[in-house]
Amino acid sequence: MLPDDRGHFGPYGGRFVPEALIAALDELDAHYRKAMADPEFTGEFERMLRDYAGTPSLLYDATHLSAHVGGARILLKREDLNHTGAHKVRNVLGQALLTKRMGKGRVIAETGAGQHGVASATAAAYLDLECVVYMGEVDTKRQALNVARMKMLGATVIPVTTGSRTLKDAINEALRDWVTNVDDTHYLLGTAAGPHPFPAMVRDFVRGIGVEARAQCLELTGALPDAVAACVGGGSNAIGMFHAFVPDESVRLYGFEAGGDGIETGRHAASITGGSHGVLHGSRSYLLQDEDGQTIESHSISAGLDYPSVGPEHAWLHDQGRARYQPVTDAEAMDAFALLCRTEGIIPAIESAHALAGALRVIPALREELGHEPTVIVNLSGRGDKDMHTAGEYFGLFDSGEVIG
Amino acid sequence: MSVSVAFEKARAEGRAALVGYLPAGFPSVAEGIGAVKAMIESGVDLVEIGLPYSDPVMDGPVIQRATEQALAGGVRTRDVLHTVEAVSGAGVPVLIMSYWNPVEKYGVDAFARDLAAAGGAGLITPDLIPDEAEEWLAASDAHKLDRIFLVSPSSTDERIAMTVAHCRGFVYATAVMGVTGARDSTSSAAPTLVARVKAAAGHLPVGVGLGVRSGAQAAEVGAYADGVIVGSALVSALAEGGLPALRTLTQDLRSGLTP
Numbered sequence: 243m244l245p246d247d248r249g250h251f252g253p254y255g256g257r258f259v260p261e262a263l264i265a266a267l268d269e270l271d272a273h274y275r276k277a278m279a280d281p282e283f284t285g286e287f288e289r290m291l292r293d294y295a296g297t298p299s300l301l302y303d304a305t306h307l308s309a310h311v312g313g314a315r316i317l318l319k320r321e322d323l324n325h326t327g328a329h330k331v332r333n334v335l336g337q338a339l340l341t342k343r344m345g346k347g348r349v350i351a352e353t354g355a356g357q358h359g360v361a362s363a364t365a366a367a368y369l370d371l372e373c374v375v376y377m378g379e380v381d382t383k384r385q386a387l388n389v390a391r392m393k394m395l396g397a398t399v400i401p402v403t404t405g406s407r408t409l410k411d412a413i414n415e416a417l418r419d420w421v422t423n424v425d426d427t428h429y430l431l432g433t434a435a436g437p438h439p440f441p442a443m444v445r446d447f448v449r450g451i452g453v454e455a456r457a458q459c460l461e462l463t464g465a466l467p468d469a470v471a472a473c474v475g476g477g478s479n480a481i482g483m484f485h486a487f488v489p490d491e492s493v494r495l496y497g498f499e500a501g502g503d504g505i506e507t508g509r510h511a512a513s514i515t516g517g518s519h520g521v522l523h524g525s526r527s528y529l530l531q532d533e534d535g536q537t538i539e540s541h542s543i544s545a546g547l548d549y550p551s552v553g554p555e556h557a558w559l560h561d562q563g564r565a566r567y568q569p570v571t572d573a574e575a576m577d578a579f580a581l582l583c584r585t586e587g588i589i590p591a592i593e594s595a596h597a598l599a600g601a602l603r604v605i606p607a608l609r610e611e612l613g614h615e616p617t618v619i620v621n622l623s624g625r626g627d628k629d630m631h632t633a634g635e636y637f638g639l640f641d642s643g644e645v646i647g
Numbered sequence: 648m649s650v651s652v653a654f655e656k657a658r659a660e661g662r663a664a665l666v667g668y669l670p671a672g673f674p675s676v677a678e679g680i681g682a683v684k685a686m687i688e689s690g691v692d693l694v695e696i697g698l699p700y701s702d703p704v705m706d707g708p709v710i711q712r713a714t715e716q717a718l719a720g721g722v723r724t725r726d727v728l729h730t731v732e733a734v735s736g737a738g739v740p741v742l743i744m745s746y747w748n749p750v751e752k753y754g755v756d757a758f759a760r761d762l763a764a765a766g767g768a769g770l771i772t773p774d775l776i777p778d779e780a781e782e783w784l785a786a787s788d789a790h791k792l793d794r795i796f797l798v799s800p801s802s803t804d805e806r807i808a809m810t811v812a813h814c815r816g817f818v819y820a821t822a823v824m825g826v827t828g829a830r831d832s833t834s835s836a837a838p839t840l841v842a843r844v845k846a847a848a849g850h851l852p853v854g855v856g857l858g859v860r861s862g863a864q865a866a867e868v869g870a871y872a873d874g875v876i877v878g879s880a881l882v883s884a885l886a887e888g889g890l891p892a893l894r895t896l897t898q899d900l901r902s903g904l905t906p
Contacts (some may be wrong), residue, residue: 248778256778257776258776258777259704259778260704261776261799261802261821262797262799262801262802264776264802264806265799265802266801389870405715411702421704421824421826422826425824468894520752521751524774534724535724535750536701536718553792594858611769
């Protein structure tokens with residue numbers, strides 16, 4: 243089972259961090275391995291997921307959507323129904339519980355759209371931990387409601403004014419805090435990226451998505467799905483969905499990256515499709531960079547996918563050909579966003595709309611290849627409440643009051 | 648010129664070496680070269696040229712602001728190598744301090760080759776630990792460059808021994824937990840860390856970076872370390888007072904180390 247002992251997924255992953263953090267990463271790795279082998283820890287984690295977060299999330303047979311698009315059976319993994327409205331609650335509960343076990347009383351987190359910040363503040367409140375959230379100053383303005391949520395939950399939100407003042411700079415600032423306060427602080431990293439053991443640890447905390455979906459699909463349809471689809475920014479919801487299916491060779495894995503205005507425009511956040519090998523935020527993976535290795539700012543209509551790199555396990559799955567990664571533009575995602583609202587009465591996160599748009603795009607080819615109507619699971623990783631301002635502006639709902647259609 | 652030359656000279660004079668840091672391209676490439684030369688003329692024994700990087704997680708606000716300004720001004724990796732070339736004849740060894748990705752993107756062996764050709768002594772890698780440095784170990788051997796890895800107060804004795812074994816030139820002790828930046832008081836953890844490193848380092852010099860900003864602080868650190876590394880205070884001096892302030896601070900720091 244990857245990664246190796248030093249956190250390498252093939253040539254990716256590893257630890258590209260200041261020496262000052264190595265002791266903390268070693269400590270985290272040791273506690274995490276021990277905790278995952280301890281029935282007391284895993285039992286408590288499962289109890290919190292069940293009783294507090296509301297999992298297993300539903301696998302919903304989207305018959306209206308399926309009928310509308312025709313030629314496929316689309317199943318939605320309803321992570322949007324989890325407490326705090328996204329898959330992220332699984333990761334934060336796991337890491338917060340581990341923080342308690344390590345005897346630390348403070349967590350720090352970074353956030354872009356605010357969802358990981360809200361989830362971290364929630365877990366911290368639930369487990370009585372001090373919580374500080376770093377957020378790019380630009381994002382605090384775009385996501386004022388989520389800033390208020392975090393504060394309501396007792397977290398301190400620190401606007402980051404360095405660099406591009408967005409998610410990547412919030413991560414830099416969180417790393418600086420961690421270097422300074424590592425004795426009593428855990429860095430509750432929000433995605434399956436960063437230095438070892440974060441990519442594997444976050445994956446293990448969110449892998450329940452795929453485990454549940456696999457069992458639910460077998461029960462509902464009597465067979466494995468032909469394909470699963472998820473959106474990919476840093477890659478946590480996607481790796482959570484993919485992991486249980488990796489050994490099932492008949493199941494195609496699709497990761498849909500944020501194509502922004504289109505790969506050819508350079509304004510996107512598709513690090514596998516449009517990036518190259520490099521090191522950022524503690525691990526080697528694909529990233530958006532210029533010819534000098536300086537990070538290029540990413541662009542996406544979805545703040546949650548707006549990240550210039552991707553978790554190392556995705557880089558490895560891509561190179562192995564086990565998962566297929568394709569970009570989805572802002573426009574394609576917003577079309578799928580509107581379609582799901584109208585056919586199923588479900589408002590998805592714009593992140594998740596990328597997964598849906600990508601799935602709809604590949605279904606015809608899949609049907610042709612298989613010779614039958616494919617069953618496709620789409621990970622609906624989050625709900626769209628947080629994105630209504632963006633959607634309202636995109637569809638002109640605030641200007642004219644007209645109904646889209 | 649290997650950095651050992653600088654440490655041997657200082658040792659012969661019965662003092663610690665003064666190591667000065669400035670980022671390339673700040674406030675411009677040409678002015679940055681002038682600033683490094685001024686620093687050398689004013690008494691530093693060893694120069695670190697920072698390679699400006701978009702995501703400098705080890706740097707505090709002073710150095711980050713300067714490197715952001717350098718990047719906004721269009722500084723490129725080749726300008727950093729040009730800066731090394733322009734100052735390497737001034738009589739003191741010159742190192743580059745760089746986060747790893749720009750080196751990897753340039754090509755590890757090509758970077759080592761071009762750094763050596765520019766007269767550089769070696770490379771300090773704040774986010775590259777020896778565990779991940781296989782390619783750099785080979786390239787630095789091939790091009791006879793010094794390689795300076797960091798140790799920290801949180802490093803175990805085993806990691807200190809391993810890191811020291813891979814260092815050449817000197818060992819960089821980051822003696823406080825935190826990012827770069829001038830501080831009012833020096834660290835009580837520093838002497839302990841230096842003692843631990845020296846136990847493993849044998850004859851290899853140990854340089855300490857912990858926010859020194861005055862001659863008095865330099866004297867305090869120089870009493871137990873082989874090298875006193877100053878960055879943020881010099882960058883601040885240059886940013887706020889130009890070359891005269893940079894010269895004055897460098898002379899003050901150096902006077903703190905003079906027996």
